Amino acid sequence: QILELARERGRRVKVLGGGHSPSDIACTDGFLLHMGNMDRVLQVGRASSLLWRGEGIPVAVPSLGAVSEVTAAGVIGTGTHNTGITHGILPTQVVALTLLTASGEILECSESENAEVFQAARLHLGCLGIVLSVTFQCVAEFRLREVAFPGTLPQVLEQLEQHLLRSQYFRFLWFPHSDNVRIIYQDPTSRPPRSSSSWIWDYAVGYYLLEFLLWISTFFPGLVSWINRFFFWLLFSSRVENVARSHRIFSYECRFRQHVQDWAIPIGKTKEALLELQAALEAHPGLVAHFPVEVRFSKGDEVWLSPCFQRDSCFINVILYRPYGKDVPVLEYWRIYEGIMRKHGGRPHWAKAHSCTRRELEKMYPAFPKFCSVREKLDPTGIFLNPYLEKVFC
Template sequence: MGDFGVEAKGVKQIKFTNWSQTFSCEPNLYFVPKDVEELREIIFLAKSTNKKIRVVGCGHSPSDICCTDDYMISLRFFNNVLSINCETNTIRVEAGITLTEINAYLDSHKLAIPVLGSVSDITIAGVISTGTHGTGAKFGVLADYVLDMELITTSGDTIKCSRDENSDVFLSALSGLGAIGIIIRLTFQCEPAFLLYEYSYPSTLGEVLEELDEELKSCDHYRFLWFPHTDCVSVQNNNRIYNKEVTKYTASQRACNWFWDYAIGYYTLEFAYWLSTYYQPLVPYINRIWFWLLYSRPKERINISHKVFNFECLFKQHVNEWSIPREKTAKVLLELKSWIERTPNIYVHFPVEVRFVKEDDIYLSPAYGRDSTFINIIMYRPYGKDVSHSAYWDQYEKIMKESGG
C-alpha cells in the first residue's frame, strides 16, 4: 500500500459529458496517471476511502457506464505502441491508445485491423470492453482479435491472461465492461493491409430480407440501412480487393461530395429534424426525401480499409442497439416495421442500421455462442434538442427480448 500522495494529483470539479451529451457527471476526483505505479496508487487510495473507480476513454458510449460520483481515471497517457511483428501480423499496445492512432501506425507497416466499427476515435480498451463490432458474417466482435492482455485488479496485482493462461479471467475481461480489472496492455491480431471496394445500392426491405443468406455468404462485410416509415433500404456491400488503386477524386468531385455528404446529408438534415420537433408528422417525409437525395442511386469507391469501415455518425443522438440470433433478423425487423406503421403519433428517424457478427466464446459478448445480428435504432438530438423516444425504445426492446436479444 502506498502513502497516497497520488491524491494530490486528483482534480476536483471536473465535469465529464459523453459525446452525445446525453449523460454527464462530476467525479469526486479525476485522475490521469502517468504510469502503472501511479495507477496502482489510485486503486489503493480508492480502497482506503471506499470509493469506486470508473475508467473513461473518449466518451463515445451512448450510455452512462462511465459516470460516477467517486473516482474517474483517464488512461490517455497509456497511448504507446509497444511492439509490432510483421511476421505474425500482431501489434502490442497500451490500453489508452485510440483506434485512429493504431490505424495510422499499422498503415505505415502495411498491416490492418481485420474489421472495424463506425468510429475510430475510441480507445482500444474501451473497444474490447464493450463488445464493439463491425459487420461481416465471418468476422467477430473486435475483442475476438485480442490474443493476450495485462490488467490490474482491485488488489493492485497485475494479471497476464490469454486463452492459454488464466483463460477464465481473459474470457471474462473481454467485453467485461471493466468489471474484472483495469486493462493496461494487450496484443491484437491484425492482417496484411487491404483495400475495400464499397458498392452501395438502393433496395427494399422485403428484397433484402429475402436475399439475406446469399448476400452474407458472398460479401465480406455486409450491412444495410432501413429508413423507417418507408420500405426503402440502402445496402452497403464491402469486399476486400487487391492490386487496385484508391479511388481518386478531382477538386470539383470532392466539392460535390462535400455538398451532398455534409451540406445536405448533415447540416440540412439536422435543420429538417429540428423543424420536425415542432411538427412531428414531417419525419416520414424527411426520411423519404433524404433517401431519394442521398441513397437512391448506386455508388462505388475503393479506399484503405479503415476509411471505408468508418462511417459518418452525424450529429448528437440517442442510440439503442441489441443483438439477436441471426435467424431472427426478418422476424424482428418486420415486427418493428408493422408496429411503427400501425401506431399513431410514432415518428422515428433514419436509419435502422443492421449488421452481422460471427459467434464467439467470450463470456459476456453479445455474440456468445451464436451468429448474431445487431440492430441499431436512433433518434437524433438536432442542435442538442431532445426528442421523444421512450415509446419507440420500449417497443424495440420488447421485440428484441422476445427474440432472444
C-alpha cells in the same frame, strides 16, 4: 497509488477510454482515470504465427467499429462490433491483455496464462481492473472497395443469405416509415483509391439541412416520414463506390447527437424482427423513427458477455437524433423496439441504451454466472463498479 487513495477515501474508480459509450457505462461520481492518451503501439511482432512480423509490413485489424477516436480497452470493454458473418465482434480479435487488478497485482492474460480471467476480460465492461495493454490478432494491411446501392426491405430480407455470401462486410440501412433500404458491400480489393465524398452533399445537405428539418419535425412529427423518404431519394438512391485503406472505409462520421439502442438477435430472426418493427411503426402513427435503422451481422463466438455468444447474430441499431441538442421523446419507441428484441431472444449492446436488469441478463447471457464469479474474485469490494454496473451485477 490511485487505487490505494480511492480505498482510503471510500471512493470508487472508473477508467475512461475515449469516453464514446452512449450509455452510462463509463460514468462515475468517484475517481475517473482517463487512459485516452495511452495510445502507443508497443510492439508488432510474430507470436506463434498469430501476428505479422514487424519488419516493415504494415498491419491492420480485420474489423473495426464506426467511430475512430476510441481506445483498444474501451472497444473490447463494451463488445464493439462491425459487420460481416465471417467476422466476430472486436473482443474476438484479442489474443492477450495485461490487467491491473483491484489488489494491485498485474496479470498477463491469454488462452494459456490466467485463462479464466482472459475469457472474462476480453469483454470486461470496465469492472475487472485496469487494462494496461491489449494484443490484437492482425492481418496484413488491406484496402476495401465499398459499393452502396438502393433496394427495398422485402427484397433484402428475402435475399439475405445471398447478400451475406456475396460480400465479406455486408450491412444495410433501412429508412423507417418506408420500404427503402441502402445496401452496402465492402470487400478487399487491389483497385486504386477513389472517393465519392462531396462537401455539398455530405455536409450542406446531409448534415446542416437535415438537422434543420429534423428540428422542425420536433414541432410537426408527421414530417419525419417525409424526411426519411426525401433524404433517401436525395442522397441514397443511386449507386456509389469508394476505395480506401480498411480503417477509412470502416469508420464513418456520425455527426448527430442521438439516442441509440443496438441489440443482437439470432440471425435467423432478422426478417421476422424487422417486419414486426415496420408493422409496429405503421400501427402507431404518432411514433417517429429516424433514419437509418442500421442492420449488421456478426459471427457467433465464445466470449462470455458477447451478444453473439454461441450464435451468429444480427444487430439492429435504432436511433433518435437530438437536433441542435433538443431532446426528443424516446420511451415509446424504445418500449416497442425492446419488446420485439426480447421476443426474439435479443441481447443488448453494453455501450448503448437498454433497460435490462441482472435478472434478465442472467437469462440472456448463459455465461453470466462465470463472469460474475471472476469479477467477484478480482474485485470483491466493487471498487470498479458504478451505477450502470450496479444495475447489471447487483
